[in-house]
Amino acid sequence: MAESLIGELPRGWSEASLADVAELTAGTSTTTSEDGSTGVAKPKNLIRGRIAGPPDRIEDNEAQRLSRYRLVAGDIVCVRTGGLGRHALVTSEQHGWVCGTGLIRVRPRATVDRHYLSGYLSHPTVLDWLKRNSVRSPIPSISTTVLGTLPVALPPPDTQRSIGHALHTLDEKIAAHQSIARTTSELRDVLLPLLLDGSVIPPGHG
Template structure:
């Protein structure tokens, strides 16, 4: 068995460096426009393994200038400065978005399953490696050169696809439950003042909805 960053690898697996299997591109300085139509991806938009939140924008002209810094499905946006280790995979929803200086784009080669690599970047040993190799002063940051040396465990491609698909399904379930939790919490918060004001009443014989 091969000894690797994440431990002993099964037969048929190999370990290589990220730069050998991906194109790494650091984000560009850009001029934002409140009336722009092109979304800008920043570290604040990488939350819980997803690209989300409130987005800034650039104009069509600026977007054209930054064509080299646009995302396409399968790209992985990784935090370059600040919360090192946060990352998220771009989908068709994010195609054409540009990324700023706080982001490194990881674009896997055709021999690497994007979902597999995205999940690999969440492995505890990988997060520990990023923490240890980041420059600490004054704000934690990691360069494309350093990130490119990250050891990556590569399974046979079909195994990659299977692992990536499985973990993607689990991530989707997590996201669905989080949406349900947020909606339920909002309903609860809206109901509290109504119940305590007498605007809404519950018949005495009704059972608690929690029972």
């Protein structure tokens, strides 16, 4: 078996650098406009492995000027300053947004499954590699060039897709449970004062 960053690889697996299996582009600075129609992904929008929260927006003419930084569904955006290891898959909801400063856009090549690569970037050993290869300063950071040297374990394409599908399914279940938990918590906050002042009495306990 071949040795890799994450340990011995099964027969038929290989290892390549991230730059060999994806195109990496550092995000760009933008000028926010309240009237803008194009969203900008920033580190603040990466929440629990997803792109969420209201984005900053820019004008259409600026978005056109920054076309090389646009996002497409299937891209992965990674934090490059502070909170290293945080990343998220771009979905159809963010298609056309601009990759803002503080992020690195990772665009997997056609031979790499995006869900597999996103899952790989969450591996504990990969997170440790990011920490060890970051610039040591009060706010840790990593450059596009250094991130591109990250060793990536590559199963055969069919295995990548199987692993990626399994990880994506689990991520969707996690997101669904988190949504239920948030909704339940909000409901409790609304009901608590009504229950405690007698405005609402639970059925069967009147």
